[in-house]
Amino acid sequence: MNLIYLDREEGRLDELADRLEGLVESGESHLPEAVLLFELAETLERLGRGEEARRIRRFEEVVPEKPRVQR
Numbered sequence: 224m225n226l227i228y229l230d231r232e233e234g235r236l237d238e239l240a241d242r243l244e245g246l247v248e249s250g251e252s253h254l255p256e257a258v259l260l261f262e263l264a265e266t267l268e269r270l271g272r273g274e275e276a277r278r279i280r281r282f283e284e285v286v287p288e289k290p291r292v293q294r
Contacts, residue, residue, distance in 0.1 A: 227262050231269065240266045257283065 230239040243263040246252040252259060260279050267276040 231266060236266055236270045240270060240272075 227239065227243075230236075230242075240263060243259055243266060246254070247256060247259045247263065250256070260283055264276040264279040264283075267273070267279070
């Protein structure tokens with residue numbers, strides 16, 4: 224998690240978004256998918272890709288069996 228925050232704060236947003244998308248798709252992360260999706264939405268928002276971020280957040284709302292991440 225600290226690397227996600229560090230990358231975001233250092234402005235490596237495009238790279239971070241690509242990496243998070245890859246982790247979600249592969250399922251090969253020690254972090255829960257809900258956490259990855261939350262962080263991806265936050266990163267996309269900072270990139271100015273608000274519509275994509277909103278779609279991810281809506282997906283999290285409609286899939287109730289997934290653990291949720293609270294802000």
